[in-house]
Amino acid sequence: MKQNVYDDEIFYKSYVELRINSTGLNDVLEIPAFRTLLPEDLTHMEILELGCGFGQSCSWYVSQGAGMVIGIDISEKMIARARQLYQHDKIEYVRLPIEDINFPKEKFDLVLSSLAFHYVADLKNVLERSYHCLKNNGFLIFSQEHPIATAKKVPNGWVKDENGKKMHWILDNYNDEGIRKQNWFIDDVIKYHRTTSSIINVLVETGFKIVRVLEPAAIKEAEMINDDLKEERRRPPFLLIKAQKI
Amino acid sequence: MKQNVYDDEIFYKSYVELRINSTGLNDVLEIPAFRTLLPEDLTHMEILELGCGFGQSCSWYVSQGAGMVIGIDISEKMIARARQLYQHDKIEYVRLPIEDINFPKEKFDLVLSSLAFHYVADLKNVLERSYHCLKNNGFLIFSQEHPIATAKKVPNGWVKDENGKKMHWILDNYNDEGIRKQNWFIDDVIKYHRTTSSIINVLVETGFKIVRVLEPAAIKEAEMINDDLKEERRRPPFLLIKAQKI
Secondary structure, eight states: OOOOGGGSHHHHHHHHHHHHTOOSHIIIIIHHHHHHHSOSOOTTOEEEEESOTTSHHHHHHHHTTOSEEEEEESOHHHHHHHHHHSOOTTEEEEEOOGGGOOOOTTOEEEEEEESOGGGOSOHHHHHHHHHHHEEEEEEEEEEEEOHHHHOOSSOOOEEEOTTOOEEEEEEOOTTOOEEEEEEESEEEEEEEEOOHHHHHHHHHHHTEEEEEEEOOOOOHHHHHHOGGGGGGGGSOOEEEEEEEEO | OOOOGGGSHHHHHHHHHHHHTOOSHIIIIIHHHHHHHSOSOOTTOEEEEESOTTSHHHHHHHHTTOSEEEEEESOHHHHHHHHHHSOOTTEEEEEOOGGGOOOOTTOEEEEEEESOGGGOSOHHHHHHHHHHHEEEEEEEEEEEEOHHHHOOSSOOOEEEOTTOOEEEEEEOOTTOOEEEEEEESEEEEEEEEOOHHHHHHHHHHHTEEEEEEEOOOOOHHHHHHOGGGGGGGGSOOEEEEEEEEO
């Protein structure tokens, strides 16, 4: 079952609005952390992005010197918008579920994926396909919602006091992996909860070496502008992993 | 500052009682998980145990064929009791803070540590000393309290309803690493909260390869005997890591 929630009309419109007006967690927290994991020099690199969305990242990689970027997304609307907004000779957008990638062996220097793997039912399959098409010593770098954020079966986030102040984060069901249904713009968006240890172990079993793991807080500059971001220190919203094909 | 809470009279007596009457989490959850990380065959292995306590584990490693075990503990009382209970030709007990170990290069096949590292202020120092005295391809295997369990600055565990039923785990302060004071038999037992990512990253920076990570729930047999143990699935009490010197 490959979920394509981004082609739902309501979801798509809401998501576009969110990302256009964004000063959200993606921009001040996930993207800066993700970029610290990239090689310093992207010149001539061949990059595969799994779940490329609008294509902003693909475009950014090219601006940093990447030789070629292939962006994969299951959503027709996303791919159409990416082609409209971020067309470039060095970028190829392909509409495809990331579970179905089937590239030649050792084609890419980097396989990157931002906030897509928590939608994938069979992580091992995606990791194996990523491993296959990575060059030796190439890197898989991905982010996903943190297991602490996806754990609870009935997602309800923070406990707040009568004034709306966040008291603490609600954690539960951590070791019960599997489907989590959430309402995000529309009902029943399906995510898959996996523990941090099982994500790391499946990477290791696939042949990857763990290079670095991040559970980032917001960057200081962002915290200074927006005091609310300090709250993100209280529980990690994202998990990022850099792994190497060895 | 090296904490020696185990030589506190009250703490020591309470701890001895706890471990003697134990059907607790150590026995049904931490120890079984820890043993799955050990090499299948311990025959002739030279083992260093950091924080050996009473010496039960040292004794068990010898029973499994280990060639030599050195058990280190900061507590005079613990070492005295270990010598009394688990004396053996192949075991040497040394009273020493684990932060001060200084063994010859490449002496041990395994460096093991059970529920001691959360008492250590400078984890990098202990990892470097462990790395130094491990043979090439040797393993460091350790357990500690899970960062999800140590995170909160005012430790208060579960939210319970009026009947004492556990509603959810309280998580907070995750990204604020540092000292956590807890009352465990006596006031102000000091533990050090570190995030999962920073523990993994300091291992990698020290030169270790991550082999396996566990956030164990209780074994099924134990859950069948003691229904309460199912609650441990709701948040992980322990983090275990197997790392290899490469």
